[in-house]
Amino acid sequence: MSTANRLPAPMGLLIDRSKPLTFSFDGKAYEGLQGDSIASALLASGRHLLSRSFKYHRPRGPLSMAGQDANTLVQLPREPNVLADTFALENGLRVSGQNYNGSLDNDKDALLGKFSKFMPVGFYYRSFYKPKGMWKVWEPAIRKKAGLGVLDLGFKPEYYDKAYLFTDLAVIGAGPAGLQAALTAANAGAKVLLIEQQPILGGSLTYARFDLEGQRAGQLRTELVAAVEGHANIRILHSATCNAWFTDNYLPVIQGKRLYKVRATQCLITSGSFDQPVIFRNNDLPGIMLTSAAQRLMKLYAVKPGQRAVVLTGNDDGYLAALDLHDQGVQVAAVVDMRNQPADRSLLIELEKRGITCHASTTVYEALHEKGMRHINGVELRKITGQGQVASAGMTLDCDLLCMSGGYMPVYQLLCQAGGKLAYDEQSAGFNLSGLPANLNIAGSVNGQHSLDNVLADATRAALDIIASLGLHTTQQAAPLKGEAQVNFPWPIFPHPKGKDFVDFDEDLQVRDIVNATRIGYRDVQLVKRYSTVGMGPSQGRHSALPTARLVAAATQRSISETGVTTARPPFEAEKLAHVAGRGFDPYRQTPMHSRHVKAGAKMMPAGIWQRPAFYGQPAQRDACMQAEARHVRSKVGIIDVSTLGGLDIRGPDAAELLNRMYTFAFIKQPVGRSRYALMTNEQGAVIDDGVCARFAEQHFYVTATTSGVDRIYQQMLKWNAQWRLNVDIANVTAAISAVNVAGPDSRNVLEKVCHDIDLSAAGFPYLAVRQGTVAGIKARLLRVGFVGELGYEIHVPARHAVQLWDALIEAGKQYDIKPFGVETQRLLRLEKGHVIISQDTDGMTHPGEIDMGWAVSRSKPFFVGRRSIDILEAQPQKRKLVGFTLPEGSPQPLEGHLVLSGPDISGNVTSCEYSQTLGKIIGLAYAGFDQSQPGQQIPIRVEGGVMVQATVVQLPFFDPENQRQEL
Numbered sequence: 001m002s003t004a005n006r007l008p009a010p011m012g013l014l015i016d017r018s019k020p021l022t023f024s025f026d027g028k029a030y031e032g033l034q035g036d037s038i039a040s041a042l043l044a045s046g047r048h049l050l051s052r053s054f055k056y057h058r059p060r061g062p063l064s065m066a067g068q069d070a071n072t073l074v075q076l077p078r079e080p081n082v083l084a085d086t087f088a089l090e091n092g093l094r095v096s097g098q099n100y101n102g103s104l105d106n107d108k109d110a111l112l113g114k115f116s117k118f119m120p121v122g123f124y125y126r127s128f129y130k131p132k133g134m135w136k137v138w139e140p141a142i143r144k145k146a147g148l149g150v151l152d153l154g155f156k157p158e159y160y161d162k163a164y165l166f167t168d169l170a171v172i173g174a175g176p177a178g179l180q181a182a183l184t185a186a187n188a189g190a191k192v193l194l195i196e197q198q199p200i201l202g203g204s205l206t207y208a209r210f211d212l213e214g215q216r217a218g219q220l221r222t223e224l225v226a227a228v229e230g231h232a233n234i235r236i237l238h239s240a241t242c243n244a245w246f247t248d249n250y251l252p253v254i255q256g257k258r259l260y261k262v263r264a265t266q267c268l269i270t271s272g273s274f275d276q277p278v279i280f281r282n283n284d285l286p287g288i289m290l291t292s293a294a295q296r297l298m299k300l301y302a303v304k305p306g307q308r309a310v311v312l313t314g315n316d317d318g319y320l321a322a323l324d325l326h327d328q329g330v331q332v333a334a335v336v337d338m339r340n341q342p343a344d345r346s347l348l349i350e351l352e353k354r355g356i357t358c359h360a361s362t363t364v365y366e367a368l369h370e371k372g373m374r375h376i377n378g379v380e381l382r383k384i385t386g387q388g389q390v391a392s393a394g395m396t397l398d399c400d401l402l403c404m405s406g407g408y409m410p411v412y413q414l415l416c417q418a419g420g421k422l423a424y425d426e427q428s429a430g431f432n433l434s435g436l437p438a439n440l441n442i443a444g445s446v447n448g449q450h451s452l453d454n455v456l457a458d459a460t461r462a463a464l465d466i467i468a469s470l471g472l473h474t475t476q477q478a479a480p481l482k483g484e485a486q487v488n489f490p491w492p493i494f495p496h497p498k499g500k501d502f503v504d505f506d507e508d509l510q511v512r513d514i515v516n517a518t519r520i521g522y523r524d525v526q527l528v529k530r531y532s533t534v535g536m537g538p539s540q541g542r543h544s545a546l547p548t549a550r551l552v553a554a555a556t557q558r559s560i561s562e563t564g565v566t567t568a569r570p571p572f573e574a575e576k577l578a579h580v581a582g583r584g585f586d587p588y589r590q591t592p593m594h595s596r597h598v599k600a601g602a603k604m605m606p607a608g609i610w611q612r613p614a615f616y617g618q619p620a621q622r623d624a625c626m627q628a629e630a631r632h633v634r635s636k637v638g639i640i641d642v643s644t645l646g647g648l649d650i651r652g653p654d655a656a657e658l659l660n661r662m663y664t665f666a667f668i669k670q671p672v673g674r675s676r677y678a679l680m681t682n683e684q685g686a687v688i689d690d691g692v693c694a695r696f697a698e699q700h701f702y703v704t705a706t707t708s709g710v711d712r713i714y715q716q717m718l719k720w721n722a723q724w725r726l727n728v729d730i731a732n733v734t735a736a737i738s739a740v741n742v743a744g745p746d747s748r749n750v751l752e753k754v755c756h757d758i759d760l761s762a763a764g765f766p767y768l769a770v771r772q773g774t775v776a777g778i779k780a781r782l783l784r785v786g787f788v789g790e791l792g793y794e795i796h797v798p799a800r801h802a803v804q805l806w807d808a809l810i811e812a813g814k815q816y817d818i819k820p821f822g823v824e825t826q827r828l829l830r831l832e833k834g835h836v837i838i839s840q841d842t843d844g845m846t847h848p849g850e851i852d853m854g855w856a857v858s859r860s861k862p863f864f865v866g867r868r869s870i871d872i873l874e875a876q877p878q879k880r881k882l883v884g885f886t887l888p889e890g891s892p893q894p895l896e897g898h899l900v901l902s903g904p905d906i907s908g909n910v911t912s913c914e915y916s917q918t919l920g921k922i923i924g925l926a927y928a929g930f931d932q933s934q935p936g937q938q939i940p941i942r943v944e945g946g947v948m949v950q951a952t953v954v955q956l957p958f959f960d961p962e963n964q965r966q967e968l
Contacts, residue, residue: 005044005304007328010218012302013206014199023093025074026104038084038095039065039072040301048286049374050074050084052100054148054537055508057109059374061286063505063543065293067573068274070506070538071284073148074098080149081538081574088199098149105374121513121532160257160576161583167193167235168470170251170264172242172414175203176452177444177459178270179224184463186233188474193262194228194236195253201225201236203272204445207295209320210452212350214327220452244570245414249439252571259579266439266466270459271411273445274542276488278312278338278406281496282367284505287376291321291403298328306330306401310379312364313405314338314489319347321403322356332356333397336381338363338406338492343485363494365390367402376402387491407488409546410446413568424549424560429488431546431565441465451484493547503551504544506537514548518555525552529566538574541566591643592738592802600820608708610644613822622824627917629821630828633790634918637744638821639809642794643802646691646710647733648717650701654726659693659701661724662717662865664848666858670695675770675783678703679856680713685847685869689713690838694770694783702770702781702796706838710734720865738802741785742809743792745968746816751775751793753812758782767967776808786966788829789959828914831923834884834956840896841882841911841925847873850927851882852956880908881933884958885941885951887922889915892943894924894951901940901948902929910941916958923958924951 009017012035019034025042032041039050039062048061050072060071067086074084075098084095097104171182174196186192200206205221228234240255242262251262275290277283291311297303308331311322319342322335334357341360342348351358361384368378379402382394410431412422421435432448443462444455461478495501495511503509513532522531525548534548535541541548545565553563587609594611597604602613603622617625632638650658659667663678670676670693678693689712691704705713714732721728742750748760758773759765771782778801783794797805810818827837836842836851847870848857857870887893893913900908908927916923928939935955940948955961 005046007298007302007304009302011298011328012300014300015302017302021089021091021093023089023091023095025095026097032089034089036089036301037065038074038082038087038089038093040085040297040303041089042084043297043305044301044303049105050286051097052104052107052110053284053508054099054506056112057100057107058284058508059107059110059286059372060284060505061375062289062293062297063277063284064275064290065296068539068542073538075149078152078155080151083538106372110373121509121517157578158257159583160259160578160581162259162261165193165235165253165260165262167191167262167264169193169266169268169466170195170242170249170262171268171270172251173197173203173270173272173411173444173446174201174228174236175270175272175444175455176205176220176224177272177446177449177455177462178203178268179228180456180459181268181270181443181463181466182234183224183227183231184460184474184476185466186228186231187476188463188467188472190233190266190467190470190472192231192234193264194234195240195242195251195262196236196238197241199239201228201238204292207292207299208317209295209324212323212346214323216452241573242414243572243575245418245440246570254573254575254579257578259582266469267441268462268466269414269440269442269446270444271414271446273408273410273450276406276409276492276546277543278314278363278404278489278492278494279501279503279511279547280364280366280494281498281501282369282373282376283364283404284500284502285367285369285373285376287400288367288402288404291318291405294401294403295321295324298324304328304330305403306399308333308399309401309403310334310336310364310397310399311403312336312338312379314407314492315405315487316342316344316347316485317487318403318405319344319351321405322351323347323354325403326354326356330401333399334359334381336362336364338384338489362394363390363492364402364404365394365494366496368396376400384494388493388495390494406492407546408445408450409542410448412446412565413540413572415440415442415446416568417570422565424564426559428486429490439469449481449484450487451482453479454481454484457481491550493550503547504534504537506539506544507533509534509544511551514551515555518552523552523556525549525563526566528552535566540568591641592799593641593643593740593806596803596806597641597820602820602822605823607644607823610707612644613641613820614824615822616820623915626822626825626828627915629819629825631917632817632819633744633788633821633825633829635745637742637746637750637813637816637818638825639806639813639818640741640743640821640823640826641738641806642741643738643799644707645734645739646705646707646713647737647739647796648703648705648710648714649731649733650703650728651731652699652726652728654728655699655701656695658717658721658724658726658728658730659703660861661863662720663693664853664857664864664866664870665693666861667693667695667701668861672697673770675768675785677856679848679853680716681848681864681866681870683866683869685866685873686844687838687842687846687848687851687853690836692783692785694781696770696772696781708839716865736799737796738799738805739794739796740802740806740809741787741792741794742813742818743786743788743790745791745965746813746818747791747793748968750809750813750816750818751795753815754808755780755782762968776805776812778805780805786963787833787835788826789833789835789957789963790829790965791968792966827912828916831912831914831925832916832918832957832959834925834958836882836925837912846882849874849878850880878930880927881930882911882925883928883933883939883953884956885924885926885939886919886954886958887924887949887951889921891922892947892949893922894926894941894943894949898944899942900926900928900932901942902932907932908939919958926951928953 015033015035063069072084100107101109168191202221249264249267253260275292294305365382366380382390443459457479553560605614615625675694689709754776781796907929910926913924
């Protein structure tokens with residue numbers, strides 16, 4: 001392995017020199033060390049050109065070494081657009097460049113840069129649509145060039161999961177401020193979660209220099225990390241990114257393949273600040289990096305970033321970085337200070353002792369380069385004569401490394417997501433944050449404190465405030481803040497007449513692009529962003545937001561505070577869809593009668609969050625068991641646990657009015673003691689739920705909802721009533737109430753044995769009536785409903801009495817051979833009656849007319865949710881309809897999702913289908929074209945293996961069309 005660019009210990013906090021790794025880049029073999037990133041390993045081997053820019057295909061190398069830019073995007077076999085400066089090296093890894101034509105070193109598309117004047121900002125908005133029809137000519141060429149990496153379409157999904165975490169205090173960022181604050185709060189008894197993006201703790205203490213001797217950072221880090229890691233009240237998440245802030249300190253934190261959903265009583269953001277580049281010609285070439293990037297390379301990876309360096313700075317940190325470079329054997333040709341002099345004169349004296357030249361009031365005007373621009377080989381220096389202006393001539397220096405720092409930008413993204421406001425301070429030439437919500441605080445450099453003493457004092461101050469908010473106590477005091485030197489140079493922007501002075505490295509945007517956007521009329525920074533695409537790349541404005549604000553402010557003759565920066569939205573970093581999907585978090589719930597079902601031999605199945613019996617018997621005999629249960633219900637009596645039905649208690653003077661507005665039917669005049677079918681649509685007129693609405697008193701309704709939909713319906717009711725302000729109480733009583741349905745010709749006989757205070761006769765308790773009484777000594781609500789098409793009673797009781805009710809009904813039904821039946825059987829029975837199951841026989845676009853539910857829509861009331869949309873939909877020609885179909889016994893049976901065809905076109909799909917032993921044929925429901933929906937028509941259905949069957953459309957219901965059985 002080449003060690004020419006490797007530095008000796010103690011450099012290399014992240015690497016293990018005893019574990020060499022081999023990998024390849026663009027087909028060439030390289031070696032690195034355990035703990036290297038892809039970029040650090042390549043730089044150690046002398047490879048600086050890692051990527052090509054998005055628009056002009058300019059050569060690019062590492063800029064931040066912290067994943068804050070798109071300069072290191074590379075291709076892995078299974079993943080494109082990987083940041084090489086943060087992706088951990090793996091043995092045998094195959095890496096390649098991306099976004100080039102030919103080879104990475106000799107990209108044929110680099111010629112695009114020579115035509116940049118013909119591709120001004122926003123040229124695509126004005127060029128590709130004129131004359132009319134030209135887009136069809138341009139589109140193929142644009143699509144061919146669009147995109148960066150290549151997706152692996154054969155990639156097999158991997159396991160990702162989620163977990164919940166709860167804590168008193170979440171500290172985001174484990175730099176000096178985060179470590180100090182976490183330790184202070186934990187010492188007072190707070191439960192602390194410390195979230196750090198890097199694999200080790202310390203933040204800037206791991207790479208930056210804070211004193212002439214270069215010892216303080218390491219000593220302080222050792223002390224703080226030891227105390228934090230050994231503290232019982234602190235949990236640490238390394239290599240974890242807090243990707244957003246949501247109301248009430250809800251924090252999605254990504255660590256590896258896990259997404260933590262964190263809830264914190266208090267949140268402290270100690271995220272630090274982003275080092276900012278200086279803008280000059282060719283400021284994007286390999287060999288040019290932020291001073292912090294060079295320090296990271298040396299101290300974290302033991303990589304010598306160059307042989308001869310120039311340090312361009314607008315603060316004292318550049319001098320400290322020059323000392324670090326010199327200590328590690330890098331020849332420092334010069335420190336170029338845009339200011340008149342450093343704030344700390346001892347730094348200048350120290351550089352003079354080392355023979356390092358300093359140029360004051362000077363900037364780099366242009367970076368010089370070798371042929372092909374694959375690396376810099378020098379810089380042109382010029383004296384600064386005004387804001388963004390330089391002398392007409394200067395001097396050149398040879399170098400292969402240029403380190404730059406124009407100042408710092410607070411890591412504001414999460415804070416602005418929380419509603420924080422950025423304001424520009426002209427005196428410090430930087431942004432500060434204010435207007436944060438309660439229980440969210442900041443400390444450290446994100447709060448404008450940059451000297452190490454002030455960072456620690458500010459962290460202690462924030463921790464003490466949090467301790468008090470948590471009701472805890474401590475005797476610790478925060479040290480007073482001291483005055484500190486300015487770290488931001490007011491105008492580190494030096495446009496060049498030949499351009500290539502990049503403001504946004506991701507999007508190849510130059511100074512003139514931003515200025516021209518304002519001249520065209522886009523004066524608001526939000527519009528400049530959308531017109532020019534500044535800040536839209538992977539770095540999301542980390543290095544471009546501040547210079548863009550300055551340029552827009554100057555061009556529009558406003559203050560930088562008035563201009564501001566573009567809105568920061570989640571996520572903070574790009575996240576994989578796998579993290580969002582992850583492992584489902586459905587609670588596992590059982591009804592109170594679960595043990596009875598298991599004892600009876602039930603095959604359980606999930607229904608929403610609940611476990612329900614699918615059928616009773618051997619899993620391999622599903623069809624036989626289901627048919628036998630269906631016959632038994634049709635001929636005798638069966639019992640099914642329907643506790644999972646959603647239950648909503650609606651009480652109050654405006655209860656009827658609420659239901660009248662929420663559901664499509666009319667409920668104002670619904671008689672007490674009667675139930676009514678309840679269909680609900682959303683604002684788009686699509687069917688979203690159904691159930692039964694029972695009125696037990698003038699101001700008391702009990703509404704059932706679908707098992708999987710009740711929580712959503714409850715939320716909808718609360719949401720709408722927050723606007724309507726009706727005098728009504730809405731309670732979700734699903735978990736509090738259990739229910740069974742006794743159905744079949746003998747169901748009345750069974751119920752009469754355990755219910756003696758209700759007249760159960762057909763006249764005394766007719767179909768769709770509701771009653772309250774006692775069943776087996778238990779207070780109950782009884783509903784005469786017929787979802788399975790038989791004489792039946794739903795009995796709703798407090799959940800604590802559910803098992804008692806079940807046992808009593810089983811005992812009472814022994815004389816009539818009562819047997820339990822499952823959900824699969826219930827679905828077959830309801831299918832025979834043509835009853836629709838919401839979300840199985842409907843989709844996100846189904847409106848009532850498509851499922852023959854027009855009868856359930858009141859035309860007389862002035863409003864219900866979705867009324868206007870339904871009127872609009874019904875006025876349009878109907879394109880599809882849910883129809884019943886039959887096939888002869890022995891035909892290939894369609895499955896849910898199989899396609900209904902009309903000639904070569906798809907006209908619909910099967911939603912439900914089963915064999916009915918009662919009817920002796922296959923029956924089903926399917927969407928078909930409206931012109932295919934008349935009874936007697938044949939509809940072609942493509943089943944397994946591509947076989948076509950011709951099904952016959954029939955009038956619903958399939959069974960007992962006169963409803964004689966359920967109205968007995």
